[in-house]
Amino acid sequence: MLTEISPELSQKLLAAVEKMPAFPKSVQRILELTRSTNCDPRELVSVIEKDPVMTVKILRILNSAYYSFPKQITSVNQSVVYLGHNTIKNMALSFAAVGVLPSRNEAEFDIQHYLMHTLTTASLARMLCQKYANDGTDPADCYIAGLLHDFGKVVFAQYLPTEFKAALELAKQEHIPLNVAEQRIFGIDHTLAGAMLAERWQFPKALTDTIRVHHSCADDASMLQCSLFVANQISKQLEMGDAGNPVVEKLPVGAIKRFGGDLEHIIASLGDLSKITDEAVIFAQASTAEDA
Numbered sequence: 001m002l003t004e005i006s007p008e009l010s011q012k013l014l015a016a017v018e019k020m021p022a023f024p025k026s027v028q029r030i031l032e033l034t035r036s037t038n039c040d041p042r043e044l045v046s047v048i049e050k051d052p053v054m055t056v057k058i059l060r061i062l063n064s065a066y067y068s069f070p071k072q073i074t075s076v077n078q079s080v081v082y083l084g085h086n087t088i089k090n091m092a093l094s095f096a097a098v099g100v101l102p103s104r105n106e107a108e109f110d111i112q113h114y115l116m117h118t119l120t121t122a123s124l125a126r127m128l129c130q131k132y133a134n135d136g137t138d139p140a141d142c143y144i145a146g147l148l149h150d151f152g153k154v155v156f157a158q159y160l161p162t163e164f165k166a167a168l169e170l171a172k173q174e175h176i177p178l179n180v181a182e183q184r185i186f187g188i189d190h191t192l193a194g195a196m197l198a199e200r201w202q203f204p205k206a207l208t209d210t211i212r213v214h215h216s217c218a219d220d221a222s223m224l225q226c227s228l229f230v231a232n233q234i235s236k237q238l239e240m241g242d243a244g245n246p247v248v249e250k251l252p253v254g255a256i257k258r259f260g261g262d263l264e265h266i267i268a269s270l271g272d273l274s275k276i277t278d279e280a281v282i283f284a285q286a287s288t289a290e291d292a
């Protein structure tokens with residue numbers, strides 16, 4: 001993966017990735033369990049309940065005005081019954097991803113705006129897969145890809161802040177894609193750093209590969225890759241957060257054929273997207289609440 005860059009830059013990037021916190025083992029176990037169609041809800045509940053912080057955050061969301069259940073949800077077991085294991089898994093993943101985000105960084109990269117972008121991209125990718133996939137692609141995998149696709153930017157903001165800040169400024173000044181600005185400034189981009197981080201966190205190869213190429217959507221690309229690419233453009237087009245990339249990329253012919261039209265057509269086909277933003281806001285609030 002690092003053969004295309006200099007040994008010095010390779011070591012610098014590896015060192016930065018290694019400094020990132022580990023992804024929680026409890027969430028890795030939740031992913032393993034929910035990959036099975038025969039997932040035992042009792043085992044899922046058991047894993048979550050052993051993580052008191054995650055339990056509190058899940059219950060906070062379920063008892064918020066967003067869900068408005070007729071009675072208070074007081075246990076993880078109830079939460080799985082009401083929402084199903086896939087929704088609970090997405091919550092756990094979101095909390096874990098937020099948990100490794102720095103509260104501040106020297107690159108002055110806005111983590112809250114970044115968080116909104118990743119949460120909305122995740123939900124949009126899942127929605128696109130649900131609506132358009134006909135090859136068995138799991139919408140839950142598209143959600144994970146959306147959630148993690150830009151984590152390389154977090155690596156840069158935290159551990160290569162001078163270069164990343166310069167790339168953010170260049171992208172804004174010249175209105176070019178951030179990954180292009182990163183390549184100009186220091187010879188690598190966030191897609192490589194993100195893929196390396198996902199690999200370190202032991203996510204499946206299909207996911208790490210998708211993160212590495214998420215700024216493209218070739219005719220023969222997977223549904224996972226194309227759902228992420230299009231979701232990323234929709235999130236930017238509708239200004240659902242901001243991850244430092246000022247450019248909404250045009251859809252390639254393959255994506256237009258796969259999703260039945262250009263970006264405006266696809267956005268219209270998805271209907272009311274306000275719930276996507278509402279969900280992201282409530283997830284972000286629950287994830288970052290200090291009393292959790």
